[in-house]
Amino acid sequence: AQSVTQLGSHVSVSEGALVLLRCNYSSSVPPYLFWYVQYPNQGLQLLLKYTTGATLVKGINGFEAEFKKSETSFHLTKPSAHMSDAAEYFCAVSGYNQGGKLIFGQGTELSVKP
Amino acid sequence: GAVVSQHPSWVICKSGTSVKIECRSLDFQATTMFWYRQFPKQSLMLMATSNEGSKATYEQGVEKDKFLINHASLTLSTLTVTSAHPEDSSFYICSGHRGREETQYFGPGTRLLVL
Numbered sequence: 001a002q003s004v005t006q007l008g009s010h011v012s013v014s015e016g017a018l019v020l021l022r023c024n025y026s027s028s029v030p031p032y033l034f035w036y037v038q039y040p041n042q043g044l045q046l047l048l049k050y051t052t053g054a055t056l057v058k059g060i061n062g063f064e065a066e067f068k069k070s071e072t073s074f075h076l077t078k079p080s081a082h083m084s085d086a087a088e089y090f091c092a093v094s095g096y097n098q099g100g101k102l103i104f105g106q107g108t109e110l111s112v113k114p
Numbered sequence: 115g116a117v118v119s120q121h122p123s124w125v126i127c128k129s130g131t132s133v134k135i136e137c138r139s140l141d142f143q144a145t146t147m148f149w150y151r152q153f154p155k156q157s158l159m160l161m162a163t164s165n166e167g168s169k170a171t172y173e174q175g176v177e178k179d180k181f182l183i184n185h186a187s188l189t190l191s192t193l194t195v196t197s198a199h200p201e202d203s204s205f206y207i208c209s210g211h212r213g214r215e216e217t218q219y220f221g222p223g224t225r226l227l228v229l
Contacts, residue, residue, distance in 0.1 A: 032216045043223045044207070094216055099163070099211075100146055100218055101163065102148075104157045106156075106157050107156070
């Protein structure tokens with residue numbers, strides 16, 4: 001069985017500040033981990049993913065995430081927030097031989113203050 | 115690459131009518147397509163998984179006779195909401211999966227409002 005927990009349904013940062021969105025997972029198989037972003041009234045866009053190999057993964061728009069197996073975490077970070085980063089962020093988990101099926105976290109809404 | 119489109123982007127219909135939503139993978143063959151429902155300020159809820167040429171697999175609690183899914187080709191899946199009622203109003207999102215990789219590629223969503 002797999003599950004995802006995103007800590008904090010809403011995070012607010014100032015423009016230029018560090019962005020940290022937390023994601024913890026549980027999985028009975030080696031996990032594949034994803035971060036997606038959703039802007040209002042739109043679908044989901046892939047930010048980054050971890051499957052195997054390097055545990056620090058870089059994605060689009062300056063985001064990165066680190067897979068920490070010992071902590072069962074996959075937190076998303078960005079050194080300096082931009083106003084355009086304001087959106088809903090979803091962490092998701094899948095795994096080998098899962099047929100691509102994703103289990104999503106509850107989502108975190110990121111607000112960026114000027 | 116890996117673009118998924120949905121049509122229509124929004125639809126308003128009267129209670130009791132049926133609505134069809136199309137999901138197309140534009141530049142890849144999607145061996146599997148997924149259909150999700152999303153309520154305001156909530157996460158995505160998986161409704162069903164469809165594989166080309168076979169019957170869809172529905173998640174627990176999703177009425178298969180209410181939400182008809184057809185995956186006629188490797189680039190097209192349709193969701194038909196039959197005899198729609200106001201409680202079916204929601205944002206419906208599809209995604210395509212290529213099978214040989216792990217990533218789902220999402221469509222832009224369809225907002226359904228049933229009056």
